[in-house]
Amino acid sequence: MQKQIIAVGNSEVAVKEFMGQRVVTFKDIDTVHERAEGTARKRFNDNKKHFVLGEDYFVRNTDEAKKEFCITAPNGLVLMTEQGYLMLAKSLTDDLSWKVQRQLVSSYFKKEVAPQKQKEMKRPPLSSVNMMVKNIKDAFKEAEVEPIFIAAEMKRIYTDSGYPVKAPLITDKKTMPKLYDCTEIAKELGIYSSKDKPHNQAVSVIIKKLHIPDSEILTTAFSRNGHEDVTIQYKPSVVDDVRLWLAENNYPNKIPYTDSKGNPKTCTVVYKEVP
Numbered sequence: 239m240q241k242q243i244i245a246v247g248n249s250e251v252a253v254k255e256f257m258g259q260r261v262v263t264f265k266d267i268d269t270v271h272e273r274a275e276g277t278a279r280k281r282f283n284d285n286k287k288h289f290v291l292g293e294d295y296f297v298r299n300t301d302e303a304k305k306e307f308c309i310t311a312p313n314g315l316v317l318m319t320e321q322g323y324l325m326l327a328k329s330l331t332d333d334l335s336w337k338v339q340r341q342l343v344s345s346y347f348k349k350e351v352a353p354q355k356q357k358e359m360k361r362p363p364l365s366s367v368n369m370m371v372k373n374i375k376d377a378f379k380e381a382e383v384e385p386i387f388i389a390a391e392m393k394r395i396y397t398d399s400g401y402p403v404k405a406p407l408i409t410d411k412k413t414m415p416k417l418y419d420c421t422e423i424a425k426e427l428g429i430y431s432s433k434d435k436p437h438n439q440a441v442s443v444i445i446k447k448l449h450i451p452d453s454e455i456l457t458t459a460f461s462r463n464g465h466e467d468v469t470i471q472y473k474p475s476v477v478d479d480v481r482l483w484l485a486e487n488n489y490p491n492k493i494p495y496t497d498s499k500g501n502p503k504t505c506t507v508v509y510k511e512v513p
Contacts, residue, residue: 244346246270247338251346254307254317256296260347261317263309267326270338281326282316287434294322320347361400371395387456417456417471420445427481428510440505443495444480445472 242253249270254261267278282289289295296317298306303315318326320343327339371392378388393403418426424436431437454473484490493505 246341246346247334248272251342253346256298256306256317259319261296261319262323262342262346263318264316267318267323270342271327272334278326279316282318285326289322289325294319294325323347364401367396367399367401370399416474418474418477419469419471423472423477423480426477426512427484428512429484430508430510432506432508434508437505437507440493440507441480443493443505444483445476446495448476448479448483450476450479 243250244253247270249272251262251266251270254263254266264278264282265275267273268275271277282295291297296319298311298315298317300311300314303309303311307315309315323342324339374395375388375392378391396403420438420441421436423441424430424438427441429437429440431440450472454476456471456473489509491507491509493507495503495505497503
């Protein structure tokens, strides 16, 4: 299908639609505003805390960007909504920017887009679902995912495919202990980087120093954007162990470690008060 092109300022923008609305990329913004490549991305990264994922912008991974927009994006593709674009453009106030903003809003974003209709799911043959379940089950077993989480993932696959499984699992119960990955532990204990991000790497370094027993570590399955994967999570006792290590070491701002190549490295940590 031929792409629809809209003239904006002295440039042209290929129409991109996602989740029933038109969106633009950082490259589109730099082009129409006649700014150096990377300007929009930098403005976004500098003010990212003000943008809301799913409202102001969307993120597509490399494969999705290639498949959906024919765009090569090794680090993923950020798609700005009209609201996100206008927030980003607040800092672009030259005469051309005012003209471009008006044209993008009136000629690009305001074009009505038919909302994406939810496709009626046609159940795939049960034999196909069984084969998919078997393949994923084997892969998760090889990755040493805990059996209960494999069962939960199998239940999800059958249910999402139109063959609901109603047997309750332990993972369905509210009494199931909360599990934490390194990022969640960092948030829980107020361990942040100098860039104000939860310092998951620092938590990982501390955990390695603690020699946590295997019984406190779980390999779980998860599904994200249609992709199946596994992740390492920890029981609540590990959070307490990390908290104790921090206290015993006077909450160090520098945490040394050795990387996989044997090189000495240091995690710089900033501690924040946790509500």
